[in-house]
Amino acid sequence: MNFSVIDIESEMLRAVIDETPAPTALYTGANMLIKLANKAMLNVWQRDESITGMPFDTALPELDKRLLTSVLYHAYQNRQLVELKEQRIERVINYRPKAFYYNFTFKPLINSDGYVWGVLHTATDVTEQVESRFQLAEAEERLRLAIDSAGLGTWSIDATNMQVYPSARTKEFFGLKADEELLFNDALSRIGEMQRPLVVEAINKAFEQGGGCDMEYPITDPKTGRQRWVHSTGKLYYDTTGKPSNYSGIMIDITGRKQEEIRKNDFIAMVSHELKTPLTSIKSYIQISISKAKKLNEDFITGALTKADLQIVKMTKMIRGFLDLSKLESGKISLSPEVFDVSDLISEVVTESRFINSNHFIEIDRNDSVIINADRNKIAQVLDNLLSNAAKYSPLETEIYVNSVVSEHEVIISVADKGIGVKTQDLDKLFDRFYRADNEIMKTVAGFGIGLYIASEIVHLHHGKIWVESKEYEGATFYFSLPLNK
Known part of the structure; x- marks a missing residue:
């Protein structure tokens, strides 16, 4: 044995170990005497330098129970690198025991003569990673229990x-x-x-x-x-x-809740259907009365009956909305496609809307002609809903513009107003059932929040898209697109 070589190597290791930030110790001899231990390792052991020169199992008897001693001797006697993962070590911090976790390595030190003269011991603190994994596992278990319970x-x-x-x-x-x-x-x-x-x-x-x-x-x-x-x-x-x-x-x-909704919608549909017959009769009587009043030059009666007829039209549209809602919710709504020119439909709907919304100026900017195959009445209903919505939330005597632009694959119809606009947080919710934006102006406007929902469902049934572009108090433009027939 060349002890001078051992001494030189030991001194070199001393300098390295003292400067190493990771907990590191050097043991020598068959009894595994603690030759060196830097401050980081002494902190892990909760010891001071007085243990230098003592056998490992004597200096740290509590660690012997953790099998570290047997592992240390195994590395020394079998000339093998040994690694221990996530070993739990209890340390007292502020007078309270706390668990720490370390990855340990025990590396035999062999000189040029093949003699094992020591074991280098390093420790890596992995407490944070282990605790994070424990917390994640606990959170996942709680989530699983919550999912199962719900x-x-x-x-x-x-x-x-x-x-x-x-x-x-x-x-x-x-x-x-x-x-x-x-x-x-x-x-x-x-x-x-x-x-x-x-x-x-x-x-x-x-x-x-x-x-x-x-x-x-x-x-x-x-x-x-x-x-x-x-x-x-x-x-x-x-x-x-x-x-x-x-x-x-x-x-x-949600079957139970949905069945209750379907029962409710069936009831609404029944009531709405029963209301249609008397309303139709009332409208007929009013129109006959208007005709006779005009012949008798009864201007006041003619005007009063015309306003009553307008209210009948609005009520009929409301009832139609409830009927469509009940059909949508129960999956019973169906399409009756026919071939027609979109420009003709837009002209008809705008003309009728001008009569109903006479306090606004509804103008057609562009109205491209194109033939499509769709449910004409339901597309008319979509446009009518958008025009009614624009008039409802726009100041009196302001303009509402309608455009119909044809591209290669679709026709895009838009309705633009100069009304109260839409808040950014409401844009994605406007087409939800019964949704109404929450602001002071909305509270003064009558409505149930079903018009845009029905419009969006009809457009989707035609494989089209519907969306809105708006800023609060700067008006809004509602668009919907319909695919062209090939």
Whole structure:
């Protein structure tokens, strides 16, 4: 043995160990005497330099219970590097015991003669990482318990292959057993026919533009024919490179609430339908009376009856709105497509709207002619709703402009006003059912918040789009597009 070499190497290690920020110690001899220990290691042990020269198991008997001593001797005797991950060490901080976690390494030191003259011991504090993992695991367990308790189903769609990863509860919603596979197209086929295109559109939009969705739709079990309604929310998540990774979310069974809504809508539909007959009779009597009053030159009576007739028209539109709402909610609304020229329809609707909204100036800026195949009455209803909405929220005797512009694939119809405008936070909610923006002006305007909702649903049934551009107090422009026939 060349002890001078050992002494030289020991002195060199002393300088290195003292300057190392990580806890480090050097043990020598068959008894593993503590030759060196820097301040960081002494802090871990909660000892001072007086333990220098003592055997490891004598100086630190409490660590012997942690098997560190046996591991240390194993590294020395078998000339092998030994690593211990996330070893728990209790230290007293401010008179209170606290657990810390370390990664330990024990490296045998061998001289040129092949003699093991010591073991270098290093420690890396991984307490923060371990505690974070524990906290994450605890949070995930709490989330799982909350999801299970609430009866929620979870799902995820892989962005690369559109593979669906549903929970057992989600599979149950789709009429599958826990061990059965749910394919993407199979899942779509079980969603209600009316809502299916909207679900596909929401998923495609999420993968292309990011964001999420919040929607309700029915799911039918093809084996039993049982239908249940779910409320589903989802969000797009990205990988570390910024590419879409998966589209994930939760869903909950809302069948009970939805059935109650359907019963309510059926009642509204029944009442609305019963009101149509007397209103039609009243309108007929009023029109006959107007005709006779004009022949007798009764200007006051003619004017009063004309105003009454106008109110009948407004009430009829309101009843039609409730009927359409009930049909939409119950999935019974249908389209009756026909071929017609959009420009002719716009001229007709604007003419009628000028009569009803006589306190505003409704002008047609541009009205391109194009033939489409759609439900003429329902498209007229969409435009009429937008014009009524513009008049309702615009000052009297202001202009409302209508435009119809044809492009290669679609026709875009717009209604622009000089009204109160829309707040930024309300833009995405305007087409929601029963939604009305919250401001002082809105409280003075009558309405139920169903006109724009019905308009958006009709446009979506035609595979079109509807949107609004506006700033508060600067007016608003509502657009809707319809695809052209090929």
